[in-house]
Structure formats: C-alpha cells, structure tokens
Amino acid sequence: MAISDFFSNDLETSNKHKNPKLVTRHYRGDYLKVKNEVMFACSKLGLEFREEIEEYHELRFDNRKQEMIIEIFSNSYFDQSIDIKLNTRYLIPFGRGLKLIESFYALLDKALTKLD
Numbered sequence: 001m002a003i004s005d006f007f008s009n010d011l012e013t014s015n016k017h018k019n020p021k022l023v024t025r026h027y028r029g030d031y032l033k034v035k036n037e038v039m040f041a042c043s044k045l046g047l048e049f050r051e052e053i054e055e056y057h058e059l060r061f062d063n064r065k066q067e068m069i070i071e072i073f074s075n076s077y078f079d080q081s082i083d084i085k086l087n088t089r090y091l092i093p094f095g096r097g098l099k100l101i102e103s104f105y106a107l108l109d110k111a112l113t114k115l116d
Contacts, residue, residue: 008097025109026115039059065090066086068084068087
C-alpha cells in the first residue's frame with residue numbers, strides 16, 4: 001500500500017494496480033445478479049443510489065462524504081468484472097476511501113463467487 005493511497009481522496013481500481021486491494025475483482029454470475037448484489041452492498045454501506053447509465057453499465061452512489069461510481073463489465077455471460085471510482089470529501093482522509101472499497105468487495109465476496 002502506497003502512502004498516497006492513505007491520504008488520497010480519489011481512488012480507482014484497475015486490472016494491474018500496484019496496490020493489491022485496488023485490483024479489479026471478477027465474479028461469476030449474470031449481469032442482473034451482480035448488479036443486484038452491488039445495489040444491496042452499497043445500501044448496506046450507507047450509499048444511496050443516484051443514477052444508472054445503462055449504455056456503459058455504470059451505477060452511481062453517494063452520501064454526504066463519498067461518491068462511488070461502479071462499472072460492471074461483462075467479460076462473458078457468467079463472468080463480470082467490477083471497477084470502482086471513488087471520490088471522498090475529507091480534509092484528511094486517513095484511508096477511509098480504501099476501507100470503503102475493502103468493505104464493498106468483502107460484501108460482494110460473501111454474496112457472489114469470486115473468480116481469480
């Protein structure tokens with residue numbers, strides 16, 4: 001974990017991220033099942049659903065201090081990958097964004113089958 005991730009208000013996951021906590025996750029399931037689990041996980045974390053851009057499979061959630069944009073990519077019918085773009089609004093974040101991403105992925109790991 002880089003020290004910049006601890007003090008950053010903007011975090012984004014990717015396939016080849018140097019921080020293993022910010023690597024894209026792949027899950028088994030069709031698009032609608034994964035989307036429903038994403039909606040449920042965000043509601044458990046206190047994020048409210050704001051909008052969906054169906055063309056790009058993007059979902060936007062936010063609350064007073066965080067905004068999370070989740071992209072669901074269909075690699076095949078039963079293989080979905082989830083990328084996250086997170087913006088937080090803290091003067092000094094102290095890794096809160098990273099903890100939110102970890103909590104989100106932990107909820108999805110319990111609900112869906114993770115692919116490696």
